[in-house]
Amino acid sequence: MKLPFLPEAASVLASKVDALLLAVTLMTGIVAFGVVVLLVVFTIKYRRGTDASREFAPEPVRRRVRRRMEIAWIAIPLLLFIAVFGWGATLYFDHAAPPPNALEIFVVAKQWMWKLQHVTGQREIDELHVPSGIPVKLVMTAQDAIHSFFVPAFRVKQDVLPGRYTILWFTATAPGEYDLFCAEYCGTDHSRMLGKIVVLEPAQYQRWLEAHNAEPTMAMRGESLFRQFGCGGCHGAHAAVRSPPLEGLFGRQVPLRGGGTVLADDRYLRDSILLPQKEIAAGYDPVMPSFAGQISDPELLDLIAYIKSLAAKEAASP
Amino acid sequence: MIHAKPGSSSYLGAGMTLRSWLTTQDHKRIAILYALSITVFFFIGGAAATLIRIELATPAGDLISANTYNKLFTMHGVIMVWFFLIPSIPATLGNFLVPLMIGARDLAFPRLNLASWYLYVFGALFTLAALFLGGVDTGWTFYTPFSTTFSDTHVIAVVTGVFIVGFSSILTGLNFIVTIHKLRAPGLIWFRLPLFIWAQYATSVILVLATPVLAMTLTLLAIERVLHVGIFDPALGGDPLLFQHLFWFYSHPAVYIMILPAMGVVSEILACFARNPIFGYRSMAYAIIAIAVVGFLVWGHHMFVSGQSMYAGMVFSILSYLVAVPSAIKVFNWTATLYKGTISFEAPMLYALGFIGLFMMGGMTGLFLAALALDVHLTDTYFVVAHFHYIMVGGAVAAYLGGIHFWWPKVTGRLYPERWAQFAAILLFFGFNFTFFPQFLLGIAGMPRRYHEYAPQFHTLNVLSSAGAVILATGYLLPLFYFAWSLFHGERAPANPWHATGLEWSVPSPPLVENFATAPVVNSEPYGYRSQRSRRAVASGA
Numbered sequence: 002m003k004l005p006f007l008p009e010a011a012s013v014l015a016s017k018v019d020a021l022l023l024a025v026t027l028m029t030g031i032v033a034f035g036v037v038v039l040l041v042v043f044t045i046k047y048r049r050g051t052d053a054s055r056e057f058a059p060e061p062v063r064r065r066v067r068r069r070m071e072i073a074w075i076a077i078p079l080l081l082f083i084a085v086f087g088w089g090a091t092l093y094f095d096h097a098a099p100p101p102n103a104l105e106i107f108v109v110a111k112q113w114m115w116k117l118q119h120v121t122g123q124r125e126i127d128e129l130h131v132p133s134g135i136p137v138k139l140v141m142t143a144q145d146a147i148h149s150f151f152v153p154a155f156r157v158k159q160d161v162l163p164g165r166y167t168i169l170w171f172t173a174t175a176p177g178e179y180d181l182f183c184a185e186y187c188g189t190d191h192s193r194m195l196g197k198i199v200v201l202e203p204a205q206y207q208r209w210l211e212a213h214n215a216e217p218t219m220a221m222r223g224e225s226l227f228r229q230f231g232c233g234g235c236h237g238a239h240a241a242v243r244s245p246p247l248e249g250l251f252g253r254q255v256p257l258r259g260g261g262t263v264l265a266d267d268r269y270l271r272d273s274i275l276l277p278q279k280e281i282a283a284g285y286d287p288v289m290p291s292f293a294g295q296i297s298d299p300e301l302l303d304l305i306a307y308i309k310s311l312a313a314k315e316a317a318s319p
Numbered sequence: 320m321i322h323a324k325p326g327s328s329s330y331l332g333a334g335m336t337l338r339s340w341l342t343t344q345d346h347k348r349i350a351i352l353y354a355l356s357i358t359v360f361f362f363i364g365g366a367a368a369t370l371i372r373i374e375l376a377t378p379a380g381d382l383i384s385a386n387t388y389n390k391l392f393t394m395h396g397v398i399m400v401w402f403f404l405i406p407s408i409p410a411t412l413g414n415f416l417v418p419l420m421i422g423a424r425d426l427a428f429p430r431l432n433l434a435s436w437y438l439y440v441f442g443a444l445f446t447l448a449a450l451f452l453g454g455v456d457t458g459w460t461f462y463t464p465f466s467t468t469f470s471d472t473h474v475i476a477v478v479t480g481v482f483i484v485g486f487s488s489i490l491t492g493l494n495f496i497v498t499i500h501k502l503r504a505p506g507l508i509w510f511r512l513p514l515f516i517w518a519q520y521a522t523s524v525i526l527v528l529a530t531p532v533l534a535m536t537l538t539l540l541a542i543e544r545v546l547h548v549g550i551f552d553p554a555l556g557g558d559p560l561l562f563q564h565l566f567w568f569y570s571h572p573a574v575y576i577m578i579l580p581a582m583g584v585v586s587e588i589l590a591c592f593a594r595n596p597i598f599g600y601r602s603m604a605y606a607i608i609a610i611a612v613v614g615f616l617v618w619g620h621h622m623f624v625s626g627q628s629m630y631a632g633m634v635f636s637i638l639s640y641l642v643a644v645p646s647a648i649k650v651f652n653w654t655a656t657l658y659k660g661t662i663s664f665e666a667p668m669l670y671a672l673g674f675i676g677l678f679m680m681g682g683m684t685g686l687f688l689a690a691l692a693l694d695v696h697l698t699d700t701y702f703v704v705a706h707f708h709y710i711m712v713g714g715a716v717a718a719y720l721g722g723i724h725f726w727w728p729k730v731t732g733r734l735y736p737e738r739w740a741q742f743a744a745i746l747l748f749f750g751f752n753f754t755f756f757p758q759f760l761l762g763i764a765g766m767p768r769r770y771h772e773y774a775p776q777f778h779t780l781n782v783l784s785s786a787g788a789v790i791l792a793t794g795y796l797l798p799l800f801y802f803a804w805s806l807f808h809g810e811r812a813p814a815n816p817w818h819a820t821g822l823e824w825s826v827p828s829p830p831l832v833e834n835f836a837t838a839p840v841v842n843s844e845p846y847g848y849r850s851q852r853s854r855r856a857v858a859s860g861a
Binding site: 004005006007008017018021022025026029032033036037039040043044047048049053054055056057067070071074075078079082083085086088089090092093094096097112145146147149151153154156157158159160162163164165167180182183184185186187188189190191192193195276 | 380385386389456458462464465468469470552553554556559560593598599602623624625626629632633636637640641643644647648650651652654655657658659660661662663664672675676679680683684686687689690691692693694695696698699700760763764765767768769770771772773774780849
């Protein structure tokens with residue numbers, strides 16, 4: 002059972018959110034109904050001219066009753082609120098981290114379109130094909146203002162920020178087409194920054210991938226960018242400069258110069274390319290130049306995909 | 320007991336020249352200057368809203384261009400928040416009533432009070448010029464980096480106007496704080512103050528503490544936009560979420576700047592027309608203070624999907640539920656105030672009863688938005704638009720209008736036409752619900768806010784909302800006419816037409832220039848409607 006006006010529930014999360022929505026609606030509805038009934042009864046019964054008794058109980062009695070009532074209507078709402086908080090927070094917390102086996106798809110938002118790319122190289126604009134029944138993890142960034150990726154049928158929304166990666170994930174349950182809206186105001190054509198999520202059966206999705214497999218994979222594109230930008234001059238096997246090896250890097254804890262470690266994830270790789278002075282790997286000199294302004298967001302994602310593809314390889318001699 | 324002295328004149332009789340008004344230091348006249356100015360801005364902001372609702376009557380963007388639409392909702396928000404709602408009750412009713420209610424001659428700093436009004440007018444006209452000569456398309460929230468890097472509209476001019484008007488808020492707040500501390504009549508201890516004064520006090524503290532943060536934030540925005548110093552734009556090395564934190568650190572307490580004075584007004588009206596003391600007076604006063612304090616700690620609930628840490632989200636979620644507790648107490652206590660009352664339904668009472676219902680609706684939908692997993696679906700949709708309009712329009716504006724009606728006889732010395740006023744109050748209640756209730760459903764259905772065009776599945780509810788707006792607009796225009804009529808043809812008001820308690824009703828209507836002919840002394844609890852009733856019963860029985 003779900004509230005009227007809700008869009009269809011097309012993700013695993015959606016029905017859980019709908020249950021919470023229904024519960025909160027019932028809770029607040031019952032309390033509001035009670036207050037309105039009291040307001041109506043009092044205003045009718047005690048309107049000027051009726052002969053209902055206006056005699057208050059003696060002040061000591063009245064004071065005791067008042068204290069009890071006030072404690073009741075502090076305690077009862079507080080308990081209800083904590084229950085709703087707990088329910089909402091648990092659902093949010095459980096849904097915060099995507100499962101490790103999720104299918105990764107990359108999103109670059111810009112005024113006013115959604116650019117989406119699959120690891121296997123397929124690129125789409127304002128339309129995203131995903132399989133049903135499999136967790137899908139979107140790694141998102143924006144090229145200009147803040148945008149927000151909102152799929153009402155999945156009950157998910159996440160702001161997409163320039164200069165960092167945010168994550169949104171879902172498991173679609175039913176094949177079909179679902180609205181994608183930009184929910185964070187982003188300028189002139191904000192209301193036209195729309196798209197469709199096309200959910201396919203896994204087998205159909207595989208066929209769709211194969212039918213659109215005209216392009217190199219993201220990692221392959223990243224490898225040619227790696228050469229184009231001359232990254233191998235320092236990070237290659239026969240480099241003259243001593244630099245951290247990229248093989249086996251992704252997903253590891255990197256010790257930092259000056260203490261501490263950092264997880265080598267998408268964000269770390271992105272920042273290391275654009276803001277190389279920010280976190281310097283222990284034992285290396287801060288000699289890497291910044292590539293900010295030279296590499297576009299989609300290119301960065303390709304480069305990162307290439308570096309990720311090196312994760313499985315053994316580190317070359319340091 | 321009327322503190323009138325033969326020969327002393329009413330504050331309205333002290334000259335009607337333009338000069339006498341523009342150089343006045345009388346808090347009562349400054350209140351009227353404010354009331355006239357904010358009324359002008361209310362109708363300008365309302366005109367923008369009217370165009371928005373007409374455009375949204377159809378899914379296609381067929382009346383105005385996307386850029387015009389974006390400028391209109393920005394203008395609506397900027398004007399309604401900073402040039403109407405924030406000054407509304409404090410600068411008009413507060414200015415007029417704070418000295419009268421505490422038995423003072425004037426506010427502590429009368430010149431500063433006039434300076435506040437000039438700052439308001441200067442800032443407001445500056446902003447208005449910027450909005451009309453070019454406009455700004457960032458939304459009233461000025462989110463970065465859109466506002467600093469990508470908008471090519473007049474952002475600097477508009478934030479400068481808002482910056483200036485902020486000082487007017489700060490000075491008013493300062494004036495009220497000092498006045499309430501230092502100028503109370505003998506015997507008027509804190510727990511004998513009307514709740515209206517408690518609310519003005521709490522509001523003033525928020526104005527003084529929060530407004531400077533807005534000024535700093537807007538200054539940083541201007542520095543980044545003009546000098547390209549990286550503060551918020553990641554392309555320059557800044558952090559866009561920093562802006563959101565700073566902005567909501569002011570703008571969430573700003574909601575309480577709007578609603579706390581409204582709660583004060585409603586308490587005065589309800590007690591008077593129920594002829595009962597406020598149920599749980601002390602807990603009502605504590606609730607006001609609790610809301611003001613905890614209200615400073617909940618700003619992050621605007622940012623659950625912004626990319627802020629999940630743990631921060633959880634802390635802000637539970638704090639948001641905590642701030643809802645004192646609000647709930649107030650609703651229950653108001654309801655209990657009606658118990659065994661002698662209730663009559665003059666226009667101010669209709670507004671106050673309407674306020675309870677609409678504020679409760681606004682507050683309870685806030686419980687939906689504070690629940691993290693629900694907020695993910697509902698935030699940035701029309702659900703949020705409906706929620707804050709229930710608080711700010713259904714709540715704050717309704718209380719403001721209720722207060723204007725309640726104290727109209729005191730301010731002008733005339734009675735307004737009661738039937739017309741009751742009709743307008745009922746019309747506004749229905750028009751408001753008709754306009755904004757469908758927007759909750761639109762939000763649940765997933766319609767994002769700030770959309771110039773929308774998907775066809777949202778059409779029916781938008782038509783309903785726009786139709787309701789026609790009724791609402793009529794309801795807002797009506798009081799203009801009957802109030803204007805009453806100024807010239809209304810019956811002369813006695814000193815205390817509602818038989819209300821409170822020092823302001825002990826002076827003639829309109830009050831004397833110097834407020835009190837003889838300094839009042841207070842030796843009883845507030846809202847003594849019960850003892851008034853027994854006195855009158857004794858008198859009529861004798």
